[in-house]
Amino acid sequence: MCFILFSIGIYCILVKRNLIKIIIGIGIAEYAVNLFFILVGYRAQGRAPILAKQQVIQNMVDPLPQALILTNIVIGLAVTVLIVAIAIRIYEKYGTFDITKIRRLRG
Amino acid sequence: MNLASLPVTRNLLPLFVAIPLGSAFLVSLLGKRVKGFSDTFSNVATFSLLSISLLSLLLVKHSGTVVYKVGGWIPPIGICMVLDSLTSFMLITINLIAFLVTIYSISYMERYTAKWKFYTLFLLMLAGMNGVIVTGDMFNLFVFLEIASISSYALVAFGVEHEELEASFKYMVMGILASSFILLGIGFLYSLTSTLNMADMSRTLAKIGDNRTVFFVSVLFLMGFGLKAALVPFHAWLPDAHPSAPAPISAMLSGVLIKALGVYALARIFFNVLGMTATSSSIFMVLGTISMVLGGLLALGQEDIKRLFAYSSISQIGYIVFAVGMGTPLGILAGLFHLFNHAIFKSLLFLNSGSIEYATGTRDLRKMGGLTSKMPVTGYSSLVGSMSISGIPPFSGFWSKLLIILAAIQAKHFVFAAIAVLVSILTLAYYLKVQRLAFFGELRDSLKGIKEVPLTMKLSMIILSIICIFGGLLLIPGVQKNFLSLATEVLVNGTNYAQIILGSIK
Amino acid sequence: MTLIVKTITRLTVGLILLYGIYIVTHGHISPGGGFAGGVIIALSFIHLMLAFGKDLALRKLSEKLATFFENFGAIMFLTIGLLGFIGGYFFFNFIFKGKPFNLFSAGIIPLCNIAICFKVGAGLFAVFVALILLKVPIKKE
Numbered sequence: 001m002c003f004i005l006f007s008i009g010i011y012c013i014l015v016k017r018n019l020i021k022i023i024i025g026i027g028i029a030e031y032a033v034n035l036f037f038i039l040v041g042y043r044a045q046g047r048a049p050i051l052a053k054q055q056v057i058q059n060m061v062d063p064l065p066q067a068l069i070l071t072n073i074v075i076g077l078a079v080t081v082l083i084v085a086i087a088i089r090i091y092e093k094y095g096t097f098d099i100t101k102i103r104r105l106r107g
Numbered sequence: 108m109n110l111a112s113l114p115v116t117r118n119l120l121p122l123f124v125a126i127p128l129g130s131a132f133l134v135s136l137l138g139k140r141v142k143g144f145s146d147t148f149s150n151v152a153t154f155s156l157l158s159i160s161l162l163s164l165l166l167v168k169h170s171g172t173v174v175y176k177v178g179g180w181i182p183p184i185g186i187c188m189v190l191d192s193l194t195s196f197m198l199i200t201i202n203l204i205a206f207l208v209t210i211y212s213i214s215y216m217e218r219y220t221a222k223w224k225f226y227t228l229f230l231l232m233l234a235g236m237n238g239v240i241v242t243g244d245m246f247n248l249f250v251f252l253e254i255a256s257i258s259s260y261a262l263v264a265f266g267v268e269h270e271e272l273e274a275s276f277k278y279m280v281m282g283i284l285a286s287s288f289i290l291l292g293i294g295f296l297y298s299l300t301s302t303l304n305m306a307d308m309s310r311t312l313a314k315i316g317d318n319r320t321v322f323f324v325s326v327l328f329l330m331g332f333g334l335k336a337a338l339v340p341f342h343a344w345l346p347d348a349h350p351s352a353p354a355p356i357s358a359m360l361s362g363v364l365i366k367a368l369g370v371y372a373l374a375r376i377f378f379n380v381l382g383m384t385a386t387s388s389s390i391f392m393v394l395g396t397i398s399m400v401l402g403g404l405l406a407l408g409q410e411d412i413k414r415l416f417a418y419s420s421i422s423q424i425g426y427i428v429f430a431v432g433m434g435t436p437l438g439i440l441a442g443l444f445h446l447f448n449h450a451i452f453k454s455l456l457f458l459n460s461g462s463i464e465y466a467t468g469t470r471d472l473r474k475m476g477g478l479t480s481k482m483p484v485t486g487y488s489s490l491v492g493s494m495s496i497s498g499i500p501p502f503s504g505f506w507s508k509l510l511i512i513l514a515a516i517q518a519k520h521f522v523f524a525a526i527a528v529l530v531s532i533l534t535l536a537y538y539l540k541v542q543r544l545a546f547f548g549e550l551r552d553s554l555k556g557i558k559e560v561p562l563t564m565k566l567s568m569i570i571l572s573i574i575c576i577f578g579g580l581l582l583i584p585g586v587q588k589n590f591l592s593l594a595t596e597v598l599v600n601g602t603n604y605a606q607i608i609l610g611s612i613k
Numbered sequence: 614m615t616l617i618v619k620t621i622t623r624l625t626v627g628l629i630l631l632y633g634i635y636i637v638t639h640g641h642i643s644p645g646g647g648f649a650g651g652v653i654i655a656l657s658f659i660h661l662m663l664a665f666g667k668d669l670a671l672r673k674l675s676e677k678l679a680t681f682f683e684n685f686g687a688i689m690f691l692t693i694g695l696l697g698f699i700g701g702y703f704f705f706n707f708i709f710k711g712k713p714f715n716l717f718s719a720g721i722i723p724l725c726n727i728a729i730c731f732k733v734g735a736g737l738f739a740v741f742v743a744l745i746l747l748k749v750p751i752k753k754e
Contacts, residue, residue: 010284026280026283033294037290040294064297068246071246075257079260079279082279083279083280086260086272086275087276089264
């Protein structure tokens with residue numbers, strides 16, 4: 001499942017011509033990786049790894065990947081924000097979102 | 108004086124990250140209000156980083172590998188920071204270049220508004236790079252990698268012109284893709300070993316033995332970190348991104364970032380965590396050689412001076428990866444020495460191109476000529492840098508290239524050695540072209556009015572060229588034993604890394 | 614924006630802010646913590662901006678103040694970490710740890726959460742403001 005999402009994301013990045021679609025493709029690929037991490041931490045019949053007051057400690061899912069995923073989501077947010085800001089500036093300068101027309105650098 | 112018991116040295120490791128991080132936010136807070144604050148503060152910060160890097164070298168010699176438990180949690184539960192000789196070596200390289208670049212930036216960045224934003228991003232990038240080197244935990248490595256990468260994406264697009272934005276966008280997309288691959292790899296490794304600590308992971312992986320997943324993970328890492336290190340075929344972002352950045356950033360990016368994030372991480376993971384096998388060794392060597400050749404060939408036809416330097420970086424990184432990939436002690440020694448040398452002379456060359464741009468306003472080689480008569484410091488330091496990178500004795504580059512070729516011959520890879528020699532001649536060719544077109548020859552009329560660059564820029568270039576000239580001294584047996592050989596041993600030790608780290612936890 | 618949106622916003626914005634603060638301070642007991650709480654707090658300001666237009670929202674929290682909060686949050690976080698040096702290590706838990714499941718327990722973690730909340734909230738709001746305020750001239754090619 002995650003790999004289908006990941007491949008859709010990568011396909012979007014490589015093939016699509018519109019800048020915004022590339023950014024969405026990056027978002028899809030990134031969330032696919034996060035989903036994969038959740039899958040890694042799954043234990044059979046586990047519960048959420050939070051201790052409440054009157055709860056007997058039972059089988060829990062692995063909490064470590066959840067911390068990693070949280071960090072990764074924040075990183076992904078920062079990256080998305082930056083890339084969108086650059087995309088807006090590109091639109092301002094070039095007037096188009098089509099990457100085949102944004103080709104000033106050659107060689 | 109017992110060095111290890113000073114409070115500074117006991118808590119040395121987090122300072123490498125805490126100082127640039129704190130300075131970045133302080134500069135962001137106060138840089139707009141107080142005039143000249145951002146300059147002085149950043150320079151003070153990088154200078155203190157340089158001093159504690161040198162201190163770390165003494166510390167490692169004194170007490171062996173130092174493991175610092177963050178927050179007092181014992182690894183493998185907690186995150187640990189590791190200081191061994193390889194770390195110390197990289198730290199000195201990076202902080203030295205960073206310090207000289209900040210001195211250079213005092214004058215160069217006057218042309219851009221919002222200088223404090225530049226310093227904030229620069230210090231954040233430095234914090235990320237230091238963090239990558241110092242950490243001993245896999246996910247922490249990824250987090251610091253991202254911090255440094257995001258800051259570099261923003262820095263490439265700093266002056267918002269057409270080409271810079273386009274280059275930054277391409278760089279960002281490829282960089283994000285690389286980070287996703289690295290993250291996937293870490294995820295797979297975690298599912299195999301249930302730990303993120305590098306030492307613990309290598310121990311568990313040794314027990315598991317050869318596995319298809321491990322091979323898949325190494326391919327993922329190769330793709331991810333190879334893109335960060337600009338190995339062929341993942342190099343496509345570098346010729347666009349490095350020239351478009353402002354000159355001090357190009358120096359940092361090309362001289363330091365691709366090495367700290369790319370080559371160091373590859374070496375650390377493949378040698379210490381995954382264990383170097385014959386397959387990975389040959390992949391490194393082949394990719395390194397292809398980078399050497401391709402970078403060199405593509406550099407010949409360039410007219411933009413910074414783009415030429417960027418392609419030359421690809422070529423030299425190929426040398427380093429090839430040497431380190433050989434796996435023999437002499438090869439690793441040569442590779443690390445070339446890493447240090449290349450950081451020095453590539454930064455010098457990029458700073459030179461920055462001063463050319465500052466004085467003449469152009470980057471096109473066809474429009475330059477005879478600059479040495481008007482800008483002697485730039486001209487001569489550029490001459491030193493070019494001769495060093497082409498491998499002419501007695502400059503430092505000659506020694507490192509000689510060592511690489513000798514190591515290749517010693518390991519009986521004669522074809523690779525021959526290719527290395529040929530590429531070296533190619534390097535000489537295109538640097539001679541740069542020298543001839545830019546510095547010697549007749550001074551054009553349009554350039555008659557240029558002057559030499561300001562003092563701070565001159566200072567950094569002079570210091571860098573002095574290090575170039577005397578870099579060969581690092582091979583004298585007394586100095587070499589303390590500096591380079593220790594770093595080599597860490598990599599040669601390979602999976603013994605785990606023993607050392609876990610053994611020194613008290 | 615229509616009258617319905619404006620009325621509902623006036624009623625709920627304060628509640629959203631309060632809910633965000635709740636998530637931040639109970640970060641060590643129940644799910645949430647600094648990031649999630651910070652996002653929700655930023656959302657309350659953005660909600661104001663969406664419903665009433667940017668001028669009103671900027672009067673509540675101007676750009677300079679947002680940048681200041683962002684830096685302040687980061688420096689606070691770093692200071693808490695550095696203060697751990699007193700105990701001997703970076704990020705050491707040195708404040709009195711009460712019984713688990715109470716509000717005042719687990720050492721420095723709630724303080725860290727609050728610092729992160731400042732940074733994330735102010736950062737998100739500043740980003741939103743920066744992206745909205747940029748006037749994009751549409752060029753005809």
